[in-house]
Amino acid sequence: AQKVTQAQTEISVVEKEDVTLDCVYETRDTTYYLFWYKQPPSGELVFLIRRNSFDEQNEISGRYSWNFQKSTSSFNFTITASQVVDSAVYFCALRGSQGNLIFGKGTKLSVKP
Amino acid sequence: DTGVSQNPRHKITKRGQNVTFRCDPISEHNRLYWYRQTLGQGPEFLTYFQNEAQLEKSRLLSDRFSAERPKGSFSTLEIQRTEQGDSAMYLCASSLASDIGPNEQFFGPGTRLTVL
Numbered sequence: 001a002q003k004v005t006q007a008q009t010e011i012s013v014v015e016k017e018d019v020t021l022d023c024v025y026e027t028r029d030t031t032y033y034l035f036w037y038k039q040p041p042s043g044e045l046v047f048l049i050r051r052n053s054f055d056e057q058n059e060i061s062g063r064y065s066w067n068f069q070k071s072t073s074s075f076n077f078t079i080t081a082s083q084v085v086d087s088a089v090y091f092c093a094l095r096g097s098q099g100n101l102i103f104g105k106g107t108k109l110s111v112k113p
Numbered sequence: 114d115t116g117v118s119q120n121p122r123h124k125i126t127k128r129g130q131n132v133t134f135r136c137d138p139i140s141e142h143n144r145l146y147w148y149r150q151t152l153g154q155g156p157e158f159l160t161y162f163q164n165e166a167q168l169e170k171s172r173l174l175s176d177r178f179s180a181e182r183p184k185g186s187f188s189t190l191e192i193q194r195t196e197q198g199d200s201a202m203y204l205c206a207s208s209l210a211s212d213i214g215p216n217e218q219f220f221g222p223g224t225r226l227t228v229l
Contacts, residue, residue: 004155035217037220042222043202043222043223044220044221044222044223045156045204045206045220046220047217047218047219047220050216050217091155091156093155096158098158098161098168098169099144099146099161099168099169099210100146100148100158100161100169100171101146101148101156101158101206101218102158103155103156103157104155105153105154105155106153106154106155
């Protein structure tokens with residue numbers, strides 16, 4: 001079975017704090033793809049990153065970084081020096097066998113000024 | 114605007130009525146997906162098209178649901194005899210399938226359905 005677990009339902013931080021959003025996935029596929037999406041209060045899902053199972057190199061994009069560890073089936077997302085505009089629901093997703101995305105339940109991040 | 118668009122953005126209907134939603138994908142994208150999202154949950158896959166062919170349907174897609182993509186461009190999702198449990202946000206996404214691996218799906222703003 002394929003599954004994505006985001007154990008943190010809600011996180012609240014103060015601006016400029018670093019925050020890490022956890023994602024654990026389950027799949028029996030040897031080749032798979034993982035994604036992170038952001039859903040701001042406006043509701044539209046915004047693509048952040050795609051990572052395939054062959055590439056375990058961590059990635060950094062500005063204040064965002066992702067830590068992919070196959071050994072623990074985790075694909076965690078860190079925001080450095082958080083800002084109020086980072087407030088949103090963040091979803092981790094796994095590409096399913098049908099080409100669809102299998103989403104976790106999301107983590108709601110609130111960044112307070 | 115060259116993103117994915119969906120209409121209407123909001124729909125309120127009475128139980129038992131039929132509703133139809135439309136999705137216009139990014140023009141060069143050959144894959145189109147429908148998802149449903151309820152409060153506090155992640156989106157759940159309903160069905161997808163490659164060009165005009167409907168290739169997969171989730172078991173969530175009961176026989177009251179039907180989707181079409183007649184010319185491989187826009188798609189419609191119809192729900193017949195709506196029930197209160199159908200109340201949700203219906204999301205459309207599109208992507209460009211390639212041989213080198215899946216590309217990211219781009220999502221529309223969604224249609225929020227409320228069944229009274």
